[in-house]
Amino acid sequence: MINLEVPKRFAALVGQAHEVAAEVLRPNSRKYDLAEHEYPKELDMLAAVIDGIGAGGGIAGAGASGVRRNGGASDDGVRNGSNMATCLSIAELCWGDVGLLLSMPRQGLGNAAIASVANEEQLERFEGRWAAMAITEPEAGSDSAAIRTTARLDGDEYVLNGEKIFVTAGERAELLVVWATLDQSKGRAAIKSFVVERANPGLKLVRVEDKLGIRSSDTANFVLEDCRVPKENLLGNPDIEATGGFSGAMQTFDNTRPLVAAMAVGLARACIEETRRLLTDAGVDLDPDTPAVAQTAAAAEFYAMEADYEAARLLTLQAAWMADNRKPNSLHASMAKAKAGRSCVDVALRCVRLCGSVGYSEGELLEKWARDAKILDIFEGTQQIQLLIIARQLLGKTSADLR
Numbered sequence: 001m002i003n004l005e006v007p008k009r010f011a012a013l014v015g016q017a018h019e020v021a022a023e024v025l026r027p028n029s030r031k032y033d034l035a036e037h038e039y040p041k042e043l044d045m046l047a048a049v050i051d052g053i054g055a056g057g058g059i060a061g062a063g064a065s066g067v068r069r070n071g072g073a074s075d076d077g078v079r080n081g082s083n084m085a086t087c088l089s090i091a092e093l094c095w096g097d098v099g100l101l102l103s104m105p106r107q108g109l110g111n112a113a114i115a116s117v118a119n120e121e122q123l124e125r126f127e128g129r130w131a132a133m134a135i136t137e138p139e140a141g142s143d144s145a146a147i148r149t150t151a152r153l154d155g156d157e158y159v160l161n162g163e164k165i166f167v168t169a170g171e172r173a174e175l176l177v178v179w180a181t182l183d184q185s186k187g188r189a190a191i192k193s194f195v196v197e198r199a200n201p202g203l204k205l206v207r208v209e210d211k212l213g214i215r216s217s218d219t220a221n222f223v224l225e226d227c228r229v230p231k232e233n234l235l236g237n238p239d240i241e242a243t244g245g246f247s248g249a250m251q252t253f254d255n256t257r258p259l260v261a262a263m264a265v266g267l268a269r270a271c272i273e274e275t276r277r278l279l280t281d282a283g284v285d286l287d288p289d290t291p292a293v294a295q296t297a298a299a300a301e302f303y304a305m306e307a308d309y310e311a312a313r314l315l316t317l318q319a320a321w322m323a324d325n326r327k328p329n330s331l332h333a334s335m336a337k338a339k340a341g342r343s344c345v346d347v348a349l350r351c352v353r354l355c356g357s358v359g360y361s362e363g364e365l366l367e368k369w370a371r372d373a374k375i376l377d378i379f380e381g382t383q384q385i386q387l388l389i390i391a392r393q394l395l396g397k398t399s400a401d402l403r
C-alpha cells in the first residue's frame with residue numbers, strides 16, 4: 001500500500017498548528033458563532049505569536065504563500081515548500097475553527113493575492129499588512145470576468161468606481177485587493193488588481209452581512225466612489241495584453257483554491273473525529289477489520305466518509321505540491337477545491353444525521369460545522385464553476401466554448 005505521510009520537516013509545524021487550534025480556536029468557536037460581528041480579540045495575541053513563528057517559516061493562515069511563476073520571494077525551488085506548509089497548517093487550524101482562521105490578522109486571502117502577483121517592491125511595501133480580497137460584485141459572482149468596477153488613470157493615480165460585495169475580513173483588514181477593469185471593452189485582459197487602503201475616503205463600507213455559518217468572520221460590502229490609489233498599487237503588469245493580462249489576477253486562484261480545499265479538509269476531519277467519538281460512546285463498533293457483511297450501517301457510512309476525506313486531502317496536497325514545484329496547477333487546484341468542498345459539506349451533514357439529536361443540538365459543534373461547511377463549496381469558485389473549469393481543461397475547450 002502507498003503510504004503518503006506528511007513530510008517529516010513539517011511535523012513540528014503541524015503540531016504547533018494543532019495546539020493553536022485545540023487551545024485557542026476550538027474553545028472560542030461557539031462564543032463567536034453566537035456573538036456574530038464581535039471582534040475575536042483572542043486572535044490579536046495569537047497573530048503576534050504566529051508572526052514570530054512565521055518569520056522562521058512556521059504556521060500560517062490563509063494568505064501566507066503565493067504561486068509565483070517567474071521568480072520572487074517564495075520561488076525557492078524546494079519540492080515541499082510554502083504552499084504545502086500553508087495547506088497543512090490551514091487544515092489543522094480549520095480543524096479548530098474555519099471562521100476564526102478567516103479572521104486571523106495579517107493572514108487574509110488578499111495577502112495570498114499579493115504574494116502571488118505583486119512585484120518585489122510591492123511585496124516589501126505591503127509586508128505585514130492584513131489584506132482582504134474584493135472580486136465579487138452584485139452583477140459578477142461566478143463570472144469574475146464580468147466585473148464592472150472601473151479604474152481610470154489620472155496622473156499618478158488610478159480612480160476606482162464601483163461596488164464590491166461579500167468581502168471576507170473586509171471590515172477588519174487594513175487593505176483591500178480590489179479587482180477592476182481598465183477598459184471594459186477589452187474584456188478579461190483589462191482586469192487588474194489594485195491594493196486599496198481600508199482608510200481610503202473613497203472606499204465606503206455599506207454593511208456587514210449576517211450569515212448561516214463562519215459567523216465569527218466578517219463579510220463586508222463596499223462602494224468605491226472616486227477612490228484614488230497611487231498607480232504603484234496596481235499589482236503586476238499594468239499593460240492590457242491580448243493574452244495573459246487576466247491570468248495575472250487569475251493566478252491568485254491557483255494559490256487560494258488549494259487553501260480553501262485545505263480548510264474543507266480540516267473541517268471534514270473535525271466532523272469525522274467527533275462522530276467517531278460519539279458513535280463509539282453510543283456503542284457502535286468501528287473496527288475496520290470486521291468483515292463488510294458484519295458491519296453496522298453506521299460503521300459502513302463512517303468508513304465511506306473517511307475514504308472521501310482521504311481523497312480530498314490527497315488532491316489538496318497534490319495541488320499544493322505542484323505549486324511548490326512551479327508546475328501549472330490550475331486543473332488540480334480546481335479538482336482539489338471541487339472534491340474537498342463537496343466532501344466537507346456532505347461529511348458534515350452525514351455526521352449530523354449519524355449522531356441524531358446530539359448532532360443537531362448546540363451541545364456539540366457538529367451542527368455548527370454543518371453550517372460552516374457550506375461556504376467552502378461556494379467562495380473562490382462554486383462547485384459548479386470548479387467542475388466547469390475541470391471540464392474545459394480536460395476537453396481542451398475555452399471559456400467561450402463551454403460556459
Ligand SMILES: Cc1cc2nc3c(=O)[nH]c(=O)nc-3n(C[C@H](O)[C@H](O)[C@H](O)COP(=O)(O)OP(=O)(O)OC[C@H]3O[C@@H](n4cnc5c(N)ncnc54)[C@H](O)[C@@H]3O)c2cc1C
Pocket residue numbers: 109132133134135136140141142143165166167168169211219375378379380381382383384385388403
Ligand atoms: C461568506 C462569503 C464570503 C465571501 N468572501 C468573498 C471574498 O472574500 N471575496 C470575494 O471577492 N468574494 C467573496 N464571496 C463571494 C463568492 O465568491 C461568490 O458568492 C461566489 O463566487 C458565487 O457568486 P454568486 O454568489 O454571485 O453566485 P452566482 O454566480 O450568481 O451563482 C449562483 C449559482 O449558479 C451557479 N452557476 C453560476 N454560473 C454557472 C455556470 N456557468 N454553470 C453552472 N452553474 C453556474 C453557481 O454555482 C451557483 O450555484 C464570498 C461569499 C460568501 C457567501
